[in-house]
Amino acid sequence: MNELDVVGVRVEMPSNQPIVLLREVGGDRYLPIWIGPGEATAIAFAQQGMAPERPLTHDLFKDVLEAVGQELTEVRITDLREGVFYAELVFASGVEVSARPSDAIALALRTGTPIYGSDGVLDDAGIAIPDEQEDEVEKFREFLDQISPEDFGTNSQ
Secondary structure (H helix, E strand, O other): EEEEEEEEEEEEOOOOOOEEEEEOOOEEEEEEEEEHHHHHHHHHHHHHHHOOOOOOHHHHHHHHOOOOOOEEEEEEEEEEOEEEEEEEEEEOOOOEEEOOHHHHHHHHOOOOOOOOOOOHHHHHHHOEEEEEEHHHHHOOOOOOOOOHHHHHHOOOO
């Protein structure tokens, strides 16, 4: 397993489909995962430290985990089959729960939990971006700094 950082979310054109971009810590691979608009909003809210008036599903799940004394210790992006990514939530008790990567990432950002990607997933779907292309990634980060969750056209009830 390789630790991953969340670079951010953006809308892929022309399909208008949101993606979350993860970066391999200590490596040069990036992992793009196509996600839904609701999850894009949830991830963007967490990255920007925004708290909606009413809790989103991921905020509620975090609150439930705290209320029942369960600690989320890892999020693992474990597999890619037929274009679909799979993830697991790993708890301190040893329990592992299957999850969509977008939901797992949104929850990890809220709980400060590390995110890992399997070697197989990174080998199959990771995109190597050498240091000399890092300026393109920096442009992407600047773009992310200028967008808000409302740009994804969802409403956060």
